[in-house]
Structures are given as structure tokens and as C-alpha cells.
Amino acid sequence: MPSPAHKLTIIIERLLKPQVEALLSEAGLDGWSIFPGGGRGTHGVHRAQAAQLVREFAIVKFEVVLRDRAKAEAIAERLTQEILAQQSGLVWLEEVAIWRTGKFRS
Amino acid sequence: MPSPAHKLTIIIERLLKPQVEALLSEAGLDGWSIFPGGGRGTHGVHRAQAAQLVREFAIVKFEVVLRDRAKAEAIAERLTQEILAQQSGLVWLEEVAIWRTGKFRS
Amino acid sequence: MPSPAHKLTIIIERLLKPQVEALLSEAGLDGWSIFPGGGRGTHGVHRAQAAQLVREFAIVKFEVVLRDRAKAEAIAERLTQEILAQQSGLVWLEEVAIWRTGKFRS
Amino acid sequence: MALALDFLALLLAQFQKPTLAFLAGGMVLAALGSRLEIPDPIYQFIVLVLLLKIGMGAGMALREAQITDIALPALAAAALGVVIVLLGQVTIGLMPGLRASDSIATAGLFGAVSVSTLAAGMVILEEDGLGYESWVPALYPFMDIPALLCAIVLAQMARARAGGPTGARPRLLRLVIDSLRGGALSALMLGLLLGLLTRPDPVFDTFYEPLFRGLLSLLMLVMGMEAYARLSELRGVAHLYAVYGVLGPLVHGALGFGLGWGLHLLTGFSPGGVVLLAVMAASSSDVSGPPTLRIAVPEANPAVYIGTSTSLGTPIALLSIPLWMTLAEMLLTP
Amino acid sequence: MALALDFLALLLAQFQKPTLAFLAGGMVLAALGSRLEIPDPIYQFIVLVLLLKIGMGAGMALREAQITDIALPALAAAALGVVIVLLGQVTIGLMPGLRASDSIATAGLFGAVSVSTLAAGMVILEEDGLGYESWVPALYPFMDIPALLCAIVLAQMARARAGGPTGARPRLLRLVIDSLRGGALSALMLGLLLGLLTRPDPVFDTFYEPLFRGLLSLLMLVMGMEAYARLSELRGVAHLYAVYGVLGPLVHGALGFGLGWGLHLLTGFSPGGVVLLAVMAASSSDVSGPPTLRIAVPEANPAVYIGTSTSLGTPIALLSIPLWMTLAEMLLTP
Amino acid sequence: MALALDFLALLLAQFQKPTLAFLAGGMVLAALGSRLEIPDPIYQFIVLVLLLKIGMGAGMALREAQITDIALPALAAAALGVVIVLLGQVTIGLMPGLRASDSIATAGLFGAVSVSTLAAGMVILEEDGLGYESWVPALYPFMDIPALLCAIVLAQMARARAGGPTGARPRLLRLVIDSLRGGALSALMLGLLLGLLTRPDPVFDTFYEPLFRGLLSLLMLVMGMEAYARLSELRGVAHLYAVYGVLGPLVHGALGFGLGWGLHLLTGFSPGGVVLLAVMAASSSDVSGPPTLRIAVPEANPAVYIGTSTSLGTPIALLSIPLWMTLAEMLLTP
Numbered sequence A, B, C: 001m002p003s004p005a006h007k008l009t010i011i012i013e014r015l016l017k018p019q020v021e022a023l024l025s026e027a028g029l030d031g032w033s034i035f036p037g038g039g040r041g042t043h044g045v046h047r048a049q050a051a052q053l054v055r056e057f058a059i060v061k062f063e064v065v066l067r068d069r070a071k072a073e074a075i076a077e078r079l080t081q082e083i084l085a086q087q088s089g090l091v092w093l094e095e096v097a098i099w100r101t102g103k104f105r106s
Numbered sequence D, E, F: 001m002a003l004a005l006d007f008l009a010l011l012l013a014q015f016q017k018p019t020l021a022f023l024a025g026g027m028v029l030a031a032l033g034s035r036l037e038i039p040d041p042i043y044q045f046i047v048l049v050l051l052l053k054i055g056m057g058a059g060m061a062l063r064e065a066q067i068t069d070i071a072l073p074a075l076a077a078a079a080l081g082v083v084i085v086l087l088g089q090v091t092i093g094l095m096p097g098l099r100a101s102d103s104i105a106t107a108g109l110f111g112a113v114s115v116s117t118l119a120a121g122m123v124i125l126e127e128d129g130l131g132y133e134s135w136v137p138a139l140y141p142f143m144d145i146p147a148l149l150c151a152i153v154l155a156q157m158a159r160a161r162a163g164g165p166t167g168a169r170p171r172l173l174r175l176v177i178d179s180l181r182g183g184a185l186s187a188l189m190l191g192l193l194l195g196l197l198t199r200p201d202p203v204f205d206t207f208y209e210p211l212f213r214g215l216l217s218l219l220m221l222v223m224g225m226e227a228y229a230r231l232s233e234l235r236g237v238a239h240l241y242a243v244y245g246v247l248g249p250l251v252h253g254a255l256g257f258g259l260g261w262g263l264h265l266l267t268g269f270s271p272g273g274v275v276l277l278a279v280m281a282a283s284s285s286d287v288s289g290p291p292t293l294r295i296a297v298p299e300a301n302p303a304v305y306i307g308t309s310t311s312l313g314t315p316i317a318l319l320s321i322p323l324w325m326t327l328a329e330m331l332l333t334p
């Protein structure tokens, strides 16, 4: 009974969270999940659990499952061009098989 | 040396954690991972790190890697039919390549 | 505009974190993400958010996105043979499609 | 007239007190879109310490109390819990167009007790020097558990009437045990037992008691922010719930006050005790009740009952604390 | 000569005080590769309590203060914030080879205020019995916000000169509001309002005030560890920033001290108040300023301005606190 | 006979004390299936504050102590650590059917020291007014590190005998340094240095000392819950470990008490100091030792040594504290 869908993963610093959420809402998505974390990249180390002076620089990961591939790609494009242009962050897409397809409007 | 396997992801509210763990144990699984998070869905916002009055409504994600696709699908079916029927939650499946296959009994 | 890449997931106990980071750095990677969590396995239960006496036994997950499949496999091999040989931990690989390819040196 | 003015003056003075001020502060922050967050582990720590303190204090008092002193108030507490739920089902449940499960779950939360509201009542009483029997907070579970159970039984009956699935009907004893296993009631019962069976005085006096007031101020901040945040969930909900959320605490508190007054005349129950009984009755569960109902009454819409309780019930109950105190000072103290 | 020796003796005694000792301890731990970590929720709790305490204390004092007492110091604070940023742009910004955006952002952070440094100044003053008007910490936002705004405007001008995108130019009022919505300023303003409009004394005296010093010691530990950790980021950065990071706090503190001295002569501003003004001027924002700049000046390299502020600016500002105190004791007290 | 009754009465009184009562409470909660959880960041904060407090207190005392006062007790502590490990290897290690690595790792943990048990000992002594030289807690690393090192060396020797891989043989000095870099020992050493080299008294007296007892009560709750939770891991483990886990603390504590008694006669070491030495000897490491062994003796099964230490060793060591106190009161005080 599983049906094909796509999972978009977005890794950003917390300070962009409101902007990413606004973009996802505008795109008509009805749901996503968020996981706090840390990481290393060209902008140095972000601690996952230990104190870091600036809370807004913590790493968060969005996981968004949706059925419409074109929409997933459109969101990724807008993200990388508008929000992440001058900021750190990653976006990737994976194939998944979902259950409860009724829960997904897009 | 990698060999093919499947990753089942389950997103639920903490209050269902005992039931999901019981189901996974019954299915004979010997391991899974759990990640705390937050999210947005038809039931509103679940904060990922900030105080929320009811601890049991926090979001947790299970990631279960197993080699037997049929078993993975069976677990997903039981989950959506028994535990998630009247509750919020998502289930999806992905293809992965694993190392240390000796660690996986199912 | 997405281009194909690979995501390596590594689940370990925190005490191996320095060794895994050293291995990833040696392999020339410029970035990875880390997510704290918990789980169950042959070594019993690791709590995800509740107090556990030994901090170093908490579970952390690395997610490393890279474009070079051979390098991903080489890292997984070294990990399982050198670091995880006598320790608990899992490694798996998935196919992903990435944006901002300029951010990935390897 | 002079009485009314006195009443107003006493009431206004209360809103200057830190407890209610922090609640209002939290609401204002949320309304202005502040990004301030209280970390979840800190919130849990606060709730844990408050519950252990309330439990230990009551437990130490129970050591010296007579079982006969407590029996009647405990009965009154249980009766209040059940009566509030039944009353709720009659008033909201019988309106046309509302789902039975929603109204039952809402009434269940309003019959149950909010630990934050109870703690606020204790601190405000203490600030005003209005004494109470120290074991009164131990009445919490006597009101809380019967109310939730009553709601669950009503929901089962409604389901049976509707011809719904009855196979999964959970046993009551199991629900009581499961409810006691929840974090909040566990901590309260642990505190009670420690107070009753051991001598925790040194750690109580140097840690739990001194930190109580300060941690409560932070909890009020969280309550205020959460109350505002959940308001939006009420938008899609029938207006009747808004009316119930605002009037319920006042009616229930008055019921509690009345019953407490009876006890006062009958057994000399203290004025402060009467106030706390009214506060518990007026309060609606926002921390420990919701998950119990989510599991036991899955067909009810959580946005309805949690929104009504958190956004309206709890703030109104907190703001009504000065009301019961003013009443007690005017009617019960010589 | 005797004066110089006195000065040195007074200075040395300060480094025995717990506040600076914990800062040094954090640096040493990080330098030795310790795996000690302060959990993030604890750090946030510490900052929250410190900000509420600072705000409430200042708010309660403002109740009794005359608006005229505060007007001049507030003006001085705002002037200091702006002057420090302009000065920074002139000194670093005009050097060849440096990017305008980097130097502007760095100057912005040094014009803004560090809550940890301010809190440390308050505790050290109190330990030495050097009094100040209790509303002085309320000057924080008067210096902090103008400095950040000034930097953002300068960056917009630089962008316009460079022919960069000007469409996304954010409005200043919006930036002020957004900055006030940030966690740190929200908490401070909430504390101010609670102190000004309500009577939080009972909870202030039993919780916020007694915990202040202890929580600050843990914050200093974090600051020390972080200062060391970020040092490595400075490696790739132009040497000029290192010079600015070390000398900036001293020059800015001297400016603040000078202006405060003027106020002292003019209006009788207390010696402790002069020291706190110098401390705020010397401090550079490390908790609340950086995210504002990341959003408003995205073209600047955060490693430059955050590294300079966190690894050099803040430690030097903290270590310079005894300097302003010694100066005040020698020059301003009879 | 009268003596035995006295002994029993003294012993029973201790179990009313909050420290042991909270431990028992935690076990009961876990046994009854409570879902109460202490958040991990809170647990880490508690351990951090306790370690800084223990370190600072000892460091401030060391300022006034003579090196000669401490030399002998430090030697005794190191000897105890090593002897307990060797003894463990002889008793468990020589039984048939047990893996050498498991028995060595277990003995290592029992030779090392538990910070929670030490803290509990300090609080219980203080409650009873039994004094000790304030530097005694500084003996912790002198017993802890030699014990762990001894176990690691024994494991290397066993590996060499078994013809296992010897290439990865880690150097001892490196292990000592790595062990000192761990969070727990870092915090303790930082506290020691701050106490020794600076004047942390103001923050010690207003924060670390007053919070000590209350935070310990919460730590005991965690210890109790964890002890119960790990019991199940012991199911598959050889029965001998259960015997060792129960008797070990008593034998080791008696060894410590005996050696302390010798010091008492020889140098006038205080009765409270003798008790603390016994407590450290009886305790088994549950916070800082396990990760060291996991890295250094990867072939040992953690379920065996951690289960034995956490589920049996630590509770028994905690429960035996009153024993050493009663002994000290009867044998060492006039």
C-alpha cells in the first residue's frame, strides 16, 4: 500500500527558521518536521548540545515529505536562490515510499 | 561490501512511544534509533526545543534499519492501522546500503 | 538543477565522536551535520533526552553528504574496520539529489 | 457600595503581585511576537521541583494530621471533580451541533487540577499571610483522578451509544495506575511519600522551599506565552467553548468555595484551605491531564479541549485567585 | 610612583575575584582540551535569569527616579554607541585591503553592549561596595540599539556605493522592532516593565538577586571556553582586527569613562555609574548582536566580527573592569 | 548487646535522611514503571555544580593545609585504589568461566570513586555534625586515577598473554591526561584550582554551598532510577558479579576505614575524614570511569561492569555510608 513520494531535507541556522517556514507555508505545504542538531562546515563548528553564545546560530534540520516532485524542486530552487544565497545551508531530496497518503495534500 | 537494506522512519508524538516500541519489539527487531524534534502539521505546531506544556506531545522520530522489506512493510501497515489510526504520525520507507550486516537479525 | 550525491549516515556513541570527526577530516570532507538522539540495540537502551549517568554513552548521528561515491564507501569501510570494530554503531548510505553543488568539495 | 470598593481595591492590589504579573508578561511577549524561549528541560525541571515541593510539604503536614481531618475535604475534592465534569457535559454536551467527545474531554480537563494554578494559589496565599492546613495541596489527586476517570467513562458510554468500537474499552483501574505513572503525578506522589515517611526537612528548607517562588515566576511566564500561542487554535472552535472557558473557572471556583465554606462551618476548615479548594476547582488541567485524554478519548479533537483549557481556563483560573481570597477575607475571617 | 603601585595592587586584587577567575578558568579548560560542556538549555536559563534580574532591578529603580536624572545618561549612552561605530569605521574601515562590510559589522558589535560583561561589572562593583544608581543598567538598550542601527545604515550606504542590490533594503523601524523581539532584549525589556509597573520584590529578593552571582560564574566559564574556541577562527583574519579587538575595548571604555566623568561633574552621576557606563562602552555584543547583523549585513564574514568580539573584545572588556573601578576610586571618590 | 542495639538505632535513623530517602524513592519510581524523567541537561548541571563545589571547597581548604598533612592520606587513597583493583582481579578474575577483561573492568570501576557517593557522604556527615578536614574530598583523583590505570594495565597484560593485538597499546600518560580531560575530572580540577589560587568565597557561599544539598537530592533520584533500570542488564551476567557488587563495597569500605583508622592513630586524621576515605573506597565509579574503560578496554562487556557498579555497587555504597559513620562514632570519637 505504500506510494511514492519525496523527502526534502533542509539544513540551516536557526536564524533562518522563520523565513524557511514562511516559504514552506506559502508553497501550500501542510506539514514538516524539525530536528535540532549541530555540524561542521565552512563557517566553523556549530555545537549540537553544548552552550553556544548565540542561540540563533544553532543548526536545525527540516524534513518535508511531499508527493509532488515538481513542487519539491521548486521549493529547493527558491530556497537556494532567495534565502540561502548569502547564508549557510544545504538542501537535498530523496525518494521515499509513504503510508497514509491521505495526510499529504501536496 | 555494502548490502541493500531498508530504513523505516516513523514520526509520532511521544505519548505513542511505548506502543511503537512494543510493536517493534514484537516484530523481532533488535535495534532502532530515536531522535527528538518538533514540527508542524494538521494538529498545529510542536516546538522542537522550547517549553511546551505537555511533554507527551513532543515529536519523536524513529529510524529503523532492517534488511527484510516485507517485514518493514508489515510493520508500517500495522502502525498505520493500529496505532496511528486516530493519532497524528507519519511513516515512510527508504532504500539504503548498509555495512556490518552481521548486526542486523531482521 | 539538482545533481546526484550520496548521504552517509553514521550512528555511534558520543565517546567515538572525536575519532569519527578525525576520520572525516582526514578524508578531506569539509562538512557534516550531527544530531543527538537515543536508541535501542544489543547494548541496551540509550535514552534520547532523559538523564543517563554517562554522558559519553548518548547516541549521536552523523549525516554527511558528499558527491564522490567511492570516497563515501571508503569512509564507511574504514569506520567499520577501524573505529567500530569493537564498538557499537551503524553505517549506511543513501542516494540523494543536492542543490548548491558548489558547497561540496568532495 | 463601600464593600464593592473595598473588594475592587483588594482585587487590584493582587495584580501587582509577581505571580500574576509574570503571567501577564508572558502573554504580552507572545502577543508582541517575541522570540524569547524557555528551554524545555528548564520547564521540566521547574515543574518537577514545584511538584516535589508541593508533595513533600503536604506529606510532612499529613504526618501530624488526623485521618478524620482529611477525610471530609478529600471527599469534597472528589465530589467537586466529578460534579464539574457532569455539569460540563450537561451544559456544553447538550447543545446542538457539538461533538459529544469534544465536550466530555473539555469538561474532564476543567474538572481536573492544574499544578501551576495550585502553586500560584499557594504562593499568593502565603504572600498575604492567609494560612491553610499544610496538607490541603494533598487533595490534588483526589480531585484530579476522579474527574479524568469520570470523563473517560462518559466517553465510553457515548461511544457505546453511538455503536462505536467497544472492544478496546480500557479498564478503569489500569487508567488510574497509568495516570499515576505519568511524570506529574509520580513526582507529586513521590514528594508526598518522602514527606510522610522520611524527614526531608533539611533539603526542603534549603532548596525546595526557597526556590519555589522564583521557579513559579518562570512557569507563569511559560503559561502566559503558551496561553497566547494556543488562542489561535480556538479560532475554528465553536464559540460555546470560549464561553465555557471563561465562565467555567468562575462557576467551578464558586462551587469549590461554597463546599469549602460548608467545611469551614462544619469542621473549622481554614479560610486559606477554602481558597485552595476553590482554586483547584477553578483550575483546569494543562500539564498532566491532556495526554491521558489523548490516549483514552482519541476521537476528541485536542485543539478544542487543550485550547479551551490552556488559553482560557488556566489564565482565568489564575486571575480568579484574588477573587476567592478577597471573598475569604470578607466572609470567613472575623 | 606610589600612585602607580597603588594602581597595580588594586588591579591585581581584582583578578582574585570569582567573576574574572571563572573566565580565566574557562579559557584554561578549553586550552587544555577539556571535554567539559555546559548544556545549552542551562546556558539559556542563565542568560534569561540574568537579563530578568538586570531588567527588574533597573525597572524598580526607575519607579523612584526622575526622568530628568536619566535623560542625560541615556543620551550619553546612545551617543557612545553611535560614536564607537563611526570611530570603528574610520579606523578599520579606511585601511586598505579590508572589506567595508566586515569592518562595519565589527564596529557595530563593539558599539553594542554585552550582557555578560555588564552583569560582571555589576557584581564586581557590588563586591567592592562601589555604589551606582540602580537604574544605570537600563541604559543598555539605549547604547545597544543605536550602535547596531548605525552599523546597518553604514552597511546599506556602502552597498549602495558599491552598486549592490538595494531593493531588499530593510526599514529601520522594522529592524528596531525585530531587534527588540530577540530573546535577549525581550527578556531585558520584560524585566524592566515588571520592575516598573508591578511589585516583583518578593520574587526578586528570594530568587533573582541571590542566584545572580552564582549563575554569572557559570556564564563566565562559558564565555572563557567560547573565547578560546573562537580564537582559531581569527587565524585567517587580517591582523588589524586583532589590534582592534584588543585596543578597542580600552579606547571605548575610556570614552565611556570620560563621558561619565562629565556627567559626574555636571549632575553628580555616581562613580559606580561612571564605571558601568565605561563597562558598557568597552563591552562588545556577543549574545544578541551577532544574529541581527547576520540577517541585516549578510555580506559580512561572521568569522571576522564574531571572532573579534567573542575572542578578544569580551575578554579584554571583562579584564578591563577593574581598570575603570581603580580609576573611579582614584579620581572620583573623595 | 546494648552496643548492637545502639548500632541498629543509629543506622535506622540514617535512612530517614533525605539523601538516602531520595535514592530509595528513585528506585521505587522505576520499579513501579513511572514515566518521570529528569532531563539530561539538568542532570549535567547538577553534576557540574556538585563537582565545582567539591573542588572549590577542597581547594580553599588546601590553601591553609600543610603539604605534610595531605601526603599520607593521598598515598593511602592511591594505595586503596590499586589494592581494590588487584583484590578484585584475584577474587573474581580467578574464578573459572569468567572473561578476564570483564572482571578487570569491573574491579577497575570499584577501585575508582563515585562523585555522587562522595557528595552524599559529605552531606550526611555535615547533617550529623561529624567534622572532617575540608581538603579530604581532594583525595578523589588520587584514588580514582590509579585505580583506572591499574585496571587498564592489567587488561593490557591479559591481552598480551592471550596473544591479542598489542599494537594499539595506549600510553599511560596519555590515558591520565585523557582522563583528566573528561568532563567530571575537569570540573573537579577546575574547582580545586579556583579554590586554591583565587578567592571564590563570595560565590561559593551564596550559590555552590546552598544549592549543594538540594541538587544532590535530585541526583540521588536519578541514581535510584538508573540503578533499578540497569538491574535487568545483570540478568545475563554471571552470579558472581552480583555477589561482588554487594559485598565489594562493604569489604572495600572496611579497607578504607581501616587505613583511615591507622591515619587517625598516626596523624590525628579526623573521624569524619576516616569516614570519607571509607566512602570513597566503598564507592564505585558510575559517571566518569565507564567511558574511560569503554575506550581503553573495548573487549570487556559494558553490561557486566556498568551493571554491577550502577545497579549494585553504588546503591550498596550509598547505603553503607551510615555504617561507616556509626563505626566512627563508636570507635573513633571519645
Ligand SMILES: Nc1ncnc2c1ncn2[C@@H]1O[C@H](COP(=O)(O)O)[C@@H](O)[C@H]1O
Binding pocket: A011, A038, A039, A040, A041, A042, A043, A044, A045, A046, A059, A087, A088, A089, A090, C030, C031, C032, C033, C034, C063, C064, C065, C066, C104
Ligand atoms: N557535506 C555536508 N554534509 C552534511 N551537512 C553539511 C555538509 N556541509 C555542511 N553541512 C551542514 O551545514 C551547516 C552549515 O554549513 P557551512 O555553511 O558550510 O558552515 C554545517 O554546520 C553542517 O551542519
Ligand SMILES: Nc1ncnc2c1ncn2[C@@H]1O[C@H](COP(=O)(O)O)[C@@H](O)[C@H]1O
Binding pocket: A030, A031, A032, A033, A034, A063, A064, A065, A066, A104, B011, B038, B039, B040, B041, B042, B043, B044, B045, B046, B059, B087, B088, B089, B090
Ligand atoms: N509532510 C510532512 N513532512 C514531514 N513531517 C510531517 C509532515 N506532516 C506532518 N509531519 C510531522 O508529523 C507531525 C504530526 O502531524 P499532524 O498529525 O499533521 O499534526 C507534525 O508535527 C510533523 O512533525
Ligand SMILES: Nc1ncnc2c1ncn2[C@@H]1O[C@H](COP(=O)(O)O)[C@@H](O)[C@H]1O
Binding pocket: B030, B031, B032, B033, B034, B063, B064, B065, B066, B104, C011, C038, C039, C040, C041, C042, C043, C044, C045, C046, C059, C087, C088, C089, C090
Ligand atoms: N536496526 C537499527 N536501526 C537503527 N538504529 C539502530 C539499529 N540497531 C542499532 N541502532 C542504533 O545503534 C545504537 C547501538 O546499537 P547496539 O550496538 O546494537 O547497541 C543503538 O542504540 C541504536 O541507536
Ligand code: NA
Binding pocket: D084, D109, D110, D111, D112, D113, D114, D252, D280, D281, D282, D283, D284, D285
Ligand atoms: Na478543576
Ligand code: NA
Binding pocket: E084, E109, E110, E111, E112, E113, E114, E252, E280, E281, E282, E283, E284, E285
Ligand atoms: Na560597547
Ligand code: NA
Binding pocket: F084, F109, F110, F111, F112, F113, F114, F252, F280, F281, F282, F283, F284, F285
Ligand atoms: Na572505590
